[in-house]
Amino acid sequence: xxxxxxxxxxxxxxxxxxxxxxxxxxxxxxxxxxxxxxxxxxxxxxxxxxxxxxxxxxxxxxxxxxxxxxxxxxxxxxxxxxxxxxxxxxxxxxxxxxxxxxxxxxxxxxxxxxxxxxxxxxxxxxxxxxxxxxxxxxxxxxxxxxxxxxxxxxxxxxxxxx
Amino acid sequence: xxxxxxxxxxxxxxxxxxxxxxxxxxxxxxxxxxxxxxxxxxxxxxxxxxxxxxxxxxxxxxxxxxxxxxxxxxxxxxxxxxxxxxxxxxxxxxxxxxxxxxxxxxxxxxxxxxxxxxxxxxxxxxxxxxxxxxxxxxxxxxxxxxxxxxxxxxxxxxxxxxxxxxxxxxxxxxxxxxxxxxxxxxxxxxxxxxxxxxxxxxxxxxxxxxxxxxxxxxxxxxxxxxxxxxxxxxxxxxxxxxxxxxxxxxxxxxxxxxxxxxxxxxxxxxxxxxxxxxxxxxxxxxxxxxxxxxxxxxxxxxxxxxxxxxxxxxxxxxxxxxxxxxxxxxxxxxxxxxxxxxxxxxxxxxxxxxxxxxxxxxxxxxxxxxxxxxxxxxxxxxxxxxxxxxxxxxxxxxxxxxxxxxxxxxxxxxxxxxxxxxxxxxxxxxxxxxxxxxxxxxxxxxxxxxxxxxxxxxxxxxxxxxxxxxxxxxxxxxxxxxxxxxxxxxxxxxxxxxxxxxxxxxxxxxxxxxxxxxxxxxxxxxxxxxxxxxxxxxxxxxxxxxxxxxxxxxxxxxxxxxxxxxxxxxxxxxxxxxxxxxxxxxxxxxxxxxxxxxxxxxxxxxxxxxxxxxxxxxxxxxxxxxxxxxxxxxxxxxxxxxxxxxxxxxxxxxxxxxxxxxxxxxxxxxxxxxxxxxxxxxxxxxxxxxxxxxxxxxxxxxxxxxxxxxxxxxxxxxxxxxxxxxxxxxxxxxxxxxxxxxxxxxxxxxxxxxxxxxxxxxxxxxxxxxxxxxxxxxxxxxxxxxxxxxxxxxxxxxxxxxx
Ligand code: FES
Ligand code: FES
Numbered sequence: 001x002x003x004x005x006x007x008x009x010x011x012x013x014x015x016x017x018x019x020x021x022x023x024x025x026x027x028x029x030x031x032x033x034x035x036x037x038x039x040x041x042x043x044x045x046x047x048x049x050x051x052x053x054x055x056x057x058x059x060x061x062x063x064x065x066x067x068x069x070x071x072x073x074x075x076x077x078x079x080x081x082x083x084x085x086x087x088x089x090x091x092x093x094x095x096x097x098x099x100x101x102x103x104x105x106x107x108x109x110x111x112x113x114x115x116x117x118x119x120x121x122x123x124x125x126x127x128x129x130x131x132x133x134x135x136x137x138x139x140x141x142x143x144x145x146x147x148x149x150x151x152x153x154x155x156x157x158x159x160x161x162x
Numbered sequence: 163x164x165x166x167x168x169x170x171x172x173x174x175x176x177x178x179x180x181x182x183x184x185x186x187x188x189x190x191x192x193x194x195x196x197x198x199x200x201x202x203x204x205x206x207x208x209x210x211x212x213x214x215x216x217x218x219x220x221x222x223x224x225x226x227x228x229x230x231x232x233x234x235x236x237x238x239x240x241x242x243x244x245x246x247x248x249x250x251x252x253x254x255x256x257x258x259x260x261x262x263x264x265x266x267x268x269x270x271x272x273x274x275x276x277x278x279x280x281x282x283x284x285x286x287x288x289x290x291x292x293x294x295x296x297x298x299x300x301x302x303x304x305x306x307x308x309x310x311x312x313x314x315x316x317x318x319x320x321x322x323x324x325x326x327x328x329x330x331x332x333x334x335x336x337x338x339x340x341x342x343x344x345x346x347x348x349x350x351x352x353x354x355x356x357x358x359x360x361x362x363x364x365x366x367x368x369x370x371x372x373x374x375x376x377x378x379x380x381x382x383x384x385x386x387x388x389x390x391x392x393x394x395x396x397x398x399x400x401x402x403x404x405x406x407x408x409x410x411x412x413x414x415x416x417x418x419x420x421x422x423x424x425x426x427x428x429x430x431x432x433x434x435x436x437x438x439x440x441x442x443x444x445x446x447x448x449x450x451x452x453x454x455x456x457x458x459x460x461x462x463x464x465x466x467x468x469x470x471x472x473x474x475x476x477x478x479x480x481x482x483x484x485x486x487x488x489x490x491x492x493x494x495x496x497x498x499x500x501x502x503x504x505x506x507x508x509x510x511x512x513x514x515x516x517x518x519x520x521x522x523x524x525x526x527x528x529x530x531x532x533x534x535x536x537x538x539x540x541x542x543x544x545x546x547x548x549x550x551x552x553x554x555x556x557x558x559x560x561x562x563x564x565x566x567x568x569x570x571x572x573x574x575x576x577x578x579x580x581x582x583x584x585x586x587x588x589x590x591x592x593x594x595x596x597x598x599x600x601x602x603x604x605x606x607x608x609x610x611x612x613x614x615x616x617x618x619x620x621x622x623x624x625x626x627x628x629x630x631x632x633x634x635x636x637x638x639x640x641x642x643x644x645x646x647x648x649x650x651x652x653x654x655x656x657x658x659x660x661x662x663x664x665x666x667x668x669x670x671x672x673x674x675x676x677x678x679x680x681x682x683x684x685x686x687x688x689x690x691x692x693x694x695x696x697x698x699x700x701x702x703x704x705x706x707x708x709x710x711x712x713x714x715x716x717x718x719x720x721x722x723x724x725x726x727x728x729x730x731x732x733x734x735x736x737x738x739x740x741x742x743x744x745x746x747x748x749x750x751x752x753x754x755x756x757x758x759x760x761x762x763x764x765x766x767x768x769x770x771x772x773x774x775x776x777x778x779x780x781x782x783x784x785x786x787x788x789x790x791x792x793x794x795x796x797x798x799x800x801x802x803x804x805x806x807x808x809x810x811x812x813x814x815x816x817x818x819x820x821x822x823x824x825x826x827x828x829x830x831x832x833x834x835x836x837x838x839x840x841x842x843x844x845x846x847x848x849x850x851x852x853x854x855x856x857x858x859x860x861x862x863x864x865x866x867x868x869x870x871x872x873x874x875x876x877x878x879x880x881x882x883x884x885x886x887x888x889x890x891x892x893x894x895x896x897x898x899x900x901x902x903x904x905x906x907x908x909x910x911x912x913x914x915x916x917x918x919x920x921x922x923x924x925x926x927x928x929x930x931x932x933x934x935x936x937x938x939x940x941x942x943x944x945x946x947x948x949x950x951x952x953x954x955x956x957x958x959x960x961x962x963x964x965x
Contacts, residue, residue: 028278042192043185045407047355048440052887055355083185092183100179103852106860107669108182109189109355109407137895141887143355143408144669145856146863147895 004073012076016041017085025072032056034072035082043083045109047141054140057113058082064120083112086119095119098153106144114140118154128158169678170915173852174688176674190359190376190403191437199361200229202423202436203280205270205287206446207262210516210880211309212291214260217270221286227279230430232271234259241425244390244418247484247627248321251314254481256422263311263480264516265880266445268422273430296880300477300513301454311480311514320482321512321630325808327569328505333469337460341542345946347533349452350872352524352864353892354668356407357443358416362423363433370397371424376406378413378666379709382624384699386484390421399700402666409668410864411522411711415448415483444890445882449874450523451489452477453530459538465546465553469505472497472534476512479519486520487512488627492619492712493531495626495812496572500579500615501557504569516880522711524864528616528926533933536614540934541943550613551587555580565911571809573800574617574816575910582842582906586820589904590840595824608827608958612934614927620919621645621717621814623801624707633806643803645707645714646795647722651680651730653790655776657769659684662694664708665719670921671853672715676723678850683727685751686768703793713919716849717815718798721914725794733790736783738771799912815910815918818844823931827939832955834870834936836899846910846918855903857921862901865928867893869947
């Protein structure tokens with residue numbers, strides 16, 4: 001097991017959105033802080049830092065994970081996808097397009113985490129019911145939208161308009 | 163584009179979205195505007211009320227990585243107290259001095275190389291507290307023997323005024339029926355997903371402060387910050403971040419922290435960054451007020467409402483922080499709500515307790531005010547045996563009475579309340595719903611229907627706050643009125659258009675609507691126009707009312723944008739007219755060109771005409787100033803100061819909302835099932851239907867959350883019990899009831915486009931609509947939100963609704 005003394009910094013290498021990234025982290029550095037302040041990938045947001053709001057969600061090795069509940073040293077070598085990686089080739093993904101069309105975001109602070117969760121959700125549940133979509137969204141807090149637009153957007157992409 | 167060929171009114175998708183969806187939008191915590199920034203962490207009081215005997219910072223200061231440490235006394239020695247709108251002897255500093263007055267109040271500041279180290283050092287601070295008796299219940303706070311928060315005031319009541327309009331005494335003496343209700347309105351907050359944050363830098367020679375932040379305004383608070391920092395306005399430069407992650411009023415309350423960071427930057431000689439964490443936000447930021455209110459309503463037997471008496475007791479928390487006492491005065495001049503009643507008495511008391519100081523929160527004073535008025539209407543209807551819709555119909559300000567001067571001074575611009583009520587009943591299937599309710603009740607089920615209506619004041623007259631002063635005090639203080647909107651539109655030498663608004667949006671889509679308005683005036687598309695919504699007080703045109711509150715964007719700012727755009731359009735037409743050899747009146751701007759009306763082939767590209775103002779000043783029409791840089795400052799009409807009878811036109815436009823809720827209560831669990839919720843709005847001219855709907859649903863979410871679940875709870879010792887998102891339960895997607903939205907829009911004569919302000923919306927009505935439905939279902943009028951499982955279960959069981 002890796003041991004890192006308090007106060008010392010450890011080099012972490014990760015692949016983020018298909019590109020290699022490296023930076024330094026202490027044992028206690030949260031992954032959210034590492035991504036934002038060490039790798040300067042500011043698209044991932046922090047809303048609570050105690051695992052409730054979902055704003056910080058990123059995809060690690062294929063699974064949506066709250067980056068405020070991980071330490072950076074735990075993901076050394078991992079494959080990470082953040083909101084910056086969703087628009088492949090510069091074109092918005094169908095889900096991003098649907099968010100825009102359905103006015104699923106206002107301030108956009110919660111949006112990155114929700115896009116990451118919803119993208120993975122649709123990969124595993126391509127034909128969800130509205131109740132399933134709402135259930136998935138229950139792991140996220142949005143204070144602006146009342147969730148209506150994002151429920152519709154996700155159902156649009158699932159090919160099932162309410 | 164909409165059917166009529168205008169961008170305004172069309173569901174234009176938002177300009178803001180692409181950057182937000184791809185993670186490229188920048189918020190305050192993403193910014194590093196100057197090198198050498200240190201990170202601040204705050205030690206906060208664990209006690210609600212205690213004397214600070216000593217603060218020992220030596221160990222913290224010696225901690226590796228710590229740059230500096232400051233106590234409240236250090237800060238107080240460097241700045242003045244933050245001025246208040248209420249004249250009471252309270253010295254309010256952004257860190258506690260001598261005494262802490264709420265759990266969460268800042269006590270010391272650490273600046274360190276990073277936030278982790280700063281928080282480590284907090285643990286090394288030693289504070290010796292002597293606990294004092296906590297004052298948590300605002301009613302008990304008014305007792306003669308209550309402990310005092312501010313000894314120099316001599317009482318915990320920091321403001322008290324009584325008002326009288328018409329002849330309430332006679333109305334009550336002659337009433338056939340008087341309804342009396344009293345209740346506790348809970349404290350809750352819209353808790354934006356992005357917390358508050360600021361970066362402050364002090365630079366000497368000459369002294370100046372720059373603060374980058376996600377402050378939302380109003381910028382009247384700039385003057386208070388200057389007062390505390392003892393600098394003229396041009397030495398306190400406020401810059402807002404490109405994006406703000408929601409605010410709903412809450413980010414108004416961060417200005418004391420901005421003062422604190424500015425002062426600390428000076429004392430420690432480094433730029434300082436502080437990003438509030440969620441735990442700090444929930445105990446130390448701001449919230450709406452909890453209140454102990456009562457209402458009496460006098461009715462004739464036919465349901466005519468003849469008199470109202472409001473008794474409001476507002477718990478302001480530990481300090482009365484500007485713009486308080488505005489929360490109790492925002493609705494004041496419209497105290498009749500949507501009704502014709504003209505005999506009104508109001509008694510307002512503001513009380514300090516050992517809780518977090520209050521401030522703006524979505525609906526600002528509206529949820530509390532309409533709880534009183536609309537509970538009285540439903541309770542009155544039941545007491546008189548009149549249908550809840552019918553009693554409102556009999557009392558509405560009629561459609562032909564607009565503009566309508568309310569007894570306390572508000573000038574209602576336009577409306578058709580009865581049509582909106584009818585639309586609501588129609589969408590709800592009211593007759594069938596009533597039949598269902600009656601059947602359900604006959605079968606022993608708990609089923610109820612509640613109605614509520616609100617007028618939605620928008621575009622505040624800054625002078626309404628001076629109702630807190632007596633007419634004599636106001637006369638001595640000198641005149642105040644209005645609420646200016648500003649906008650600057652410029653065209654650069656390449657011919658591209660930039661609109662600068664000073665509306666500090668936090669997600670409401672101002673950039674999109676601003677581009678729609680400017681596009682229509684200039685014959686361009688919204689994509690052609692860039693919109694800058696950041697404010698820099700040193701370089702932007704701004705005024706006291708700048709900022710984002712009281713629905714002022716569509717009621718005031720939009721007209722300033724329109725005015726600036728028309729001035730620019732006029733200039734473009736005049737330049738083009740010379741080259742096209744026609745009169746300026748014969749030139750129209752359309753499809754990206756300036757062209758001769760009726761002869762579209764005689765046209766010039768817009769960009770070329772505009773660029774001429776820079777490239778070829780000698781070729782401009784005689785007397786025309788070169789360049790294109792137009793600022794419009796708009797003073798909405800009719801917003802005078804309060805008169806000697808305390809009447810004031812408090813806002814520019816008055817929208818209307820009618821909500822209907824039908825609920826079924828499970829007696830076994832106390833669970834409320836909201837089977838029907840209809841909300842019909844009058845927002846005047848709809849500028850962008852996508853955005854309007856988004857605002858309505860968002861406001862509904864806040865209202866439902868306040869009605870059903872969210873509450874900032876303190877125990878009797880003043881410990882905050884909702885200090886994390888695991889305890890403060892924000893509403894999530896599965897808990898949202900289905901909302902049916904309707905519109906009956908009457909254009910406002912007070913704005914150029916006919917738009918009214920909107921955005922508070924259902925946040926003001928959902929708590930009372932649900933309460934009315936619960937009262938109907940349970941057959942008792944003593945119901946209070948939040949209607950959590952425990953409380954409702956207790957009500958069903960015949961208890962008092964204790965949680
Ligand atoms: S910031 Fe990670 S869950 Fe809220
Ligand atoms: S869009 Fe603002 S929190 Fe979700």
